[in-house]
Amino acid sequence: MRIANTVTIFLLLLVASQAFAQQKLQGTVTDQVRQKGLSGVSVQISGTQAGTVTDINGRFSFNVPTAAASKTLTIVFTAVGYQPQERKIEPSQQSASLDIILEEDLVKLDEVVVTGQGMSVSKRRLSTNVTSISEAQLRDLPANRIDQLLQSQIPNAQFKMSAGQAGATSIVQTRGFNSAFSNSTPIVYVDGVRVDNLNTAPALGMTLSGGISQGASTSALSDIPVENIEKIEFINGGAATTLYGSDAANGVLQIFTKKRGSGKANFRAGVDLGLETPTNDFLYFNRTKDLLFENGGYRKYSIGADGGNNDFGFSMAAAYSKSDGVLIHNQNQVEKIDFRTGFHAKLLDQLTYESSFTYNNQNLRRTRNGNSGGYSGLWFAEDGASKITGPGFNPKLDSLSDADFAKVKAFVDSAEMLMNNTSKVNRFQTSQVLKLQPLKNLVFKGTFGVDYRTQTEVSVVSNAFNRHIRSNTTGSLSKYDRNYLGLTLELTGQYDATVGDFSFLTTGGAQLFRNQDHQIAYIGQDIRDGALTVNQAATRTSNEYLAEVVNSGLFLQENVGYKNRYYLDLGVRGDNNSAFGKLIGTQYYPKFGVSYILSAEPFFQKWQQNFIKTVKVRANYGVAGIFPTPFANERTIAFTGFNGGQSATFGQPGNEELKPEKSYSKEIGLDLGLWNSRVSLTVNYFDNETRDALFVVPPAASTGQTNTLKNIGLITNKGWEFSAVVSVLENKDWDVRVRASANTVDNLVVSTGGAPSFNLNGMTSRTVQTVVKEGFPVGYISGNYGVFKDGVLESYTPQQFLGSTIPTLTGSAGLNVRYKNLSMFANADYQQGGYLHNWDKQFRINYGASTDGVPAAEIAKNGATNWLNYSQLFVEKSDFIKIRTVGLVYNFDKKIIGKHIKQMSVGITAVNPLNFTASSSDPEAVMAGGAQGQGSATTGGLNYAAFSMPRQFIGTLKINF
Numbered sequence: 001m002r003i004a005n006t007v008t009i010f011l012l013l014l015v016a017s018q019a020f021a022q023q024k025l026q027g028t029v030t031d032q033v034r035q036k037g038l039s040g041v042s043v044q045i046s047g048t049q050a051g052t053v054t055d056i057n058g059r060f061s062f063n064v065p066t067a068a069a070s071k072t073l074t075i076v077f078t079a080v081g082y083q084p085q086e087r088k089i090e091p092s093q094q095s096a097s098l099d100i101i102l103e104e105d106l107v108k109l110d111e112v113v114v115t116g117q118g119m120s121v122s123k124r125r126l127s128t129n130v131t132s133i134s135e136a137q138l139r140d141l142p143a144n145r146i147d148q149l150l151q152s153q154i155p156n157a158q159f160k161m162s163a164g165q166a167g168a169t170s171i172v173q174t175r176g177f178n179s180a181f182s183n184s185t186p187i188v189y190v191d192g193v194r195v196d197n198l199n200t201a202p203a204l205g206m207t208l209s210g211g212i213s214q215g216a217s218t219s220a221l222s223d224i225p226v227e228n229i230e231k232i233e234f235i236n237g238g239a240a241t242t243l244y245g246s247d248a249a250n251g252v253l254q255i256f257t258k259k260r261g262s263g264k265a266n267f268r269a270g271v272d273l274g275l276e277t278p279t280n281d282f283l284y285f286n287r288t289k290d291l292l293f294e295n296g297g298y299r300k301y302s303i304g305a306d307g308g309n310n311d312f313g314f315s316m317a318a319a320y321s322k323s324d325g326v327l328i329h330n331q332n333q334v335e336k337i338d339f340r341t342g343f344h345a346k347l348l349d350q351l352t353y354e355s356s357f358t359y360n361n362q363n364l365r366r367t368r369n370g371n372s373g374g375y376s377g378l379w380f381a382e383d384g385a386s387k388i389t390g391p392g393f394n395p396k397l398d399s400l401s402d403a404d405f406a407k408v409k410a411f412v413d414s415a416e417m418l419m420n421n422t423s424k425v426n427r428f429q430t431s432q433v434l435k436l437q438p439l440k441n442l443v444f445k446g447t448f449g450v451d452y453r454t455q456t457e458v459s460v461v462s463n464a465f466n467r468h469i470r471s472n473t474t475g476s477l478s479k480y481d482r483n484y485l486g487l488t489l490e491l492t493g494q495y496d497a498t499v500g501d502f503s504f505l506t507t508g509g510a511q512l513f514r515n516q517d518h519q520i521a522y523i524g525q526d527i528r529d530g531a532l533t534v535n536q537a538a539t540r541t542s543n544e545y546l547a548e549v550v551n552s553g554l555f556l557q558e559n560v561g562y563k564n565r566y567y568l569d570l571g572v573r574g575d576n577n578s579a580f581g582k583l584i585g586t587q588y589y590p591k592f593g594v595s596y597i598l599s600a601e602p603f604f605q606k607w608q609q610n611f612i613k614t615v616k617v618r619a620n621y622g623v624a625g626i627f628p629t630p631f632a633n634e635r636t637i638a639f640t641g642f643n644g645g646q647s648a649t650f651g652q653p654g655n656e657e658l659k660p661e662k663s664y665s666k667e668i669g670l671d672l673g674l675w676n677s678r679v680s681l682t683v684n685y686f687d688n689e690t691r692d693a694l695f696v697v698p699p700a701a702s703t704g705q706t707n708t709l710k711n712i713g714l715i716t717n718k719g720w721e722f723s724a725v726v727s728v729l730e731n732k733d734w735d736v737r738v739r740a741s742a743n744t745v746d747n748l749v750v751s752t753g754g755a756p757s758f759n760l761n762g763m764t765s766r767t768v769q770t771v772v773k774e775g776f777p778v779g780y781i782s783g784n785y786g787v788f789k790d791g792v793l794e795s796y797t798p799q800q801f802l803g804s805t806i807p808t809l810t811g812s813a814g815l816n817v818r819y820k821n822l823s824m825f826a827n828a829d830y831q832q833g834g835y836l837h838n839w840d841k842q843f844r845i846n847y848g849a850s851t852d853g854v855p856a857a858e859i860a861k862n863g864a865t866n867w868l869n870y871s872q873l874f875v876e877k878s879d880f881i882k883i884r885t886v887g888l889v890y891n892f893d894k895k896i897i898g899k900h901i902k903q904m905s906v907g908i909t910a911v912n913p914l915n916f917t918a919s920s921s922d923p924e925a926v927m928a929g930g931a932q933g934q935g936s937a938t939t940g941g942l943n944y945a946a947f948s949m950p951r952q953f954i955g956t957l958k959i960n961f
Helices: 002-021 135-139 146-150 238-244 288-292 377-382 402-418 463-468 602-606 839-847 856-862
Strands: 024-031 042-045 051-053 059-063 073-078 085-089 097-102 131-134 158-161 170-173 187-190 193-195 229-235 252-257 263-277 296-308 312-323 334-348 351-365 420-439 442-461 476-499 502-525 539-562 566-577 587-597 612-626 637-642 645-650 661-674 679-697 708-730 734-744 746-751 758-762 768-772 780-789 792-803 809-819 822-832 835-838 875-877 880-891 903-917 951-960
Touching: 024 042, 024 073, 051 059, 059 263, 073 097, 085 097, 131 135, 135 229, 146 158, 146 170, 193 420, 193 476, 238 252, 238 566, 238 587, 238 612, 238 661, 288 377, 288 402, 377 402, 377 839, 402 463, 566 612, 780 835, 792 835, 792 856, 835 839
Parallel strands: 024 097, 187 252, 193 442
Antiparallel strands: 024 059, 042 051, 042 073, 073 085, 131 229, 158 170, 187 193, 229 252, 263 296, 263 951, 296 312, 312 334, 334 351, 351 420, 420 442, 442 476, 476 502, 502 539, 539 566, 566 587, 587 612, 612 661, 637 645, 661 679, 679 708, 708 734, 708 746, 734 809, 758 768, 768 780, 780 792, 809 822, 822 880, 835 875, 880 903, 903 951
16 A cells, blocks of 8 residues: 555656646737637647647647757747748746737748648748648538539639539549540548549449449549548649659649647537528429429538647547438438547657548439430430330420329329439548657658548339339349558658758658559349349349559659748659559659749838739749559450350450650749738649650451550640739728639640540440540540531531530639628639530430420421431530529627637528529539549530539538537
8 A cells, every 4th residue: 555655656746747847838829800819720849849739719738848948949830821920939938928919821922831842841932832721711611522612712723513413523623634544633632641532444333333323423522521621732733743743643632630629628519401402594394393303401410529738639520411402202312421530649759640530421312314224304304205215205394284294293203213223432541640850850751541432332223113114124233332442651751951041941752552443343133123132133244343553652852942032942753653564664753943032032122112012933844644544554365254164365465665644744823912912813824745645546457456555645735824812801890802713724635646536425426425536625525517508407527526625714703701700701613615515405306305406497307307417506605603602600709608608600501502604504514524534534515414413501500619
């Protein structure tokens, strides 16, 4: 007993001695204009790992390391969108409370970013532009998916929802299309770990799933949880992505999650409740909405907590959401569970540990699309296929009598009720990071992470359904499994040195990533109703696909500064990749950049004026890559069954010289702060060349071999990017700001190296496709062009250029207004210069549902006989302006909510409230945005039996306590 007491007293004395040995830094960080506490501000002792973040009221508190307690400390305060501030603290001042005021920075010249450098670096040193989005910018948007959250938020990228189908893929466009064999989605990192961005082909999803909108068309971005995000960074490509290597030509999207709070635990809860209503703006028949659509409910419940101190911090969040969808019988219902945690711990004074864990579960219901055959709702109603489906109806819905329409409605109601198509997604991510700072100016970071995503698509076509639509086929059960495993291992070091007027920032490291994509499809035919396993089918068919790629890379970058205004940026990365041919070896990606802060010149600072406050000029040249299709480099023999036995044939011929597509990018840019920094203006000009572009080369027929993938093409993208933020009014009570962007692109396939043109998406060459061909933009619309004389078709020419699917101008706009505690926001984006093909409109001609767009003389003479021979009549401009979100948020005063609640707000938001389009069909709801475009250039452009994203009207309540 005495021994135990002695040990207890010793431990108490030890803890007490540590407490007395350590000083505690504490204080408050406030916004200069609003004079309110700022949450999430990073507070760190320069040259150490010691620090914390401010709590919801802007307060911070942490212990000074014992070794630093007797020294003069430099405390650095940083937050996204604010000018960083340094405060020197003498030993005698360390016990005093600090009051720090941060000034907002629209130009963000001194903002610290990670993307493009691998580790922290001030934007003033970079020769490229990095877009940062803070938690505050995302906080009031009620989106439930990352790509929807980023709509209108990133000025130089366009995120388009390809349809209203549950979990539908988004189309991402930034600086055109660098490849015909890879979609334009950037690579995505979450806490430094590469995650699935669905840039692999759905090898089996469309072949054995009956063409139903299943398979890999479910977006991999949509199941990244939006909770617990601290900030997002995005870069377009070129020199900015050189250090990311062999698949970074489309840009890099980095998502950083919260790892800690400050002080006592902070708990938060939120509720989103609302109504979803169908976007019927583009329906041809008024009665279609009565046949297929209805209003649905939306609800989301979220909770979270964070807290900690200098030694340990945590942050966690969980959410459950359910969308009933807007199709009858809940055919596009989405149910989602998200959970995310983050931890930060100081293991030693020089060593810290950070980790994050994420789990996501989604259950989606899917409806049949236009390729399903037999019956699908929109094909039946909007395309006139009701004439040939089921018992056959008059396809002109709006001219039907009430009695006849009631028969159509009863048929559709039963058909929709009998459909059973589902998708289930489970996703697990983790990031484990160690940071070691053995010296004041030397930091090492080691990252290990896993992204594991499983997806199961099920399509049940019952005998009852087949009987109802009067099909003579038997019931079937199709299943498609996709399992993705991504591993990331990275070690990076950074040394910061100052010698006189020179500063050197040296970054080097190594990265290894391994991706495995395993797809299995199996179908059972002639199966009884109610059976849920394929083994009960009379006949069974299956197929399997496996792709693996391993990439190892080394990178080194040197950033040299002189007098804090002249900067030189040099770097190179070398990659080895399992998809490269064996004769290729290491592929190198160099970069070179310069930047000049004109406004930091002494003569400029002495120039007393408020019109031009900040001027930064930059230019860069860099190379980034897109690695080829895994295993396409290998020569194989194909084994198949013949007469019940094995038979061998030529497989793929392989290519020992297969290498990545390389994007050579030249860029110049200008960053300006005007009118006393109340206006931020950024201008970029880019010129990208994709050399060694991949094209399929057919062999001589006499060889008996299959097509070969070769690096023989050249694709160019050129354009301008403009973005501006204007603080119109800013004081304690009012804050009014406007932001806008405009981006141009000129895309061209300069050369295919002699390879023939090929189809990206669409039907057969007899109908309409999006095609890659030398001398034209990637994915242009190809179809039959008819020549009319006196209104009657005289002749037609097949496979003609009917318009580019790539808009030449895109952009976004936003308005934020705050009066005291009431805030209003609105976000929109737009595009111009592209075209789409309205296949629904063309189908209506075939089935006699409409004659719109076709000369009356042609219909009078030939009826619908030539309906496929004048496809140019159904090509429309895809210009649009879409209002993405409009909302109001009110933050309650502290005196109203009481002492036990730290913060409370209520809001209401309208999502997708308004559309202004040049086309009669939705420019975003395109067939090529789904599975057909995955694994290739997803340009969109074909509108076929796809419905729009629904409108949402959502009320929100958020509480922190």
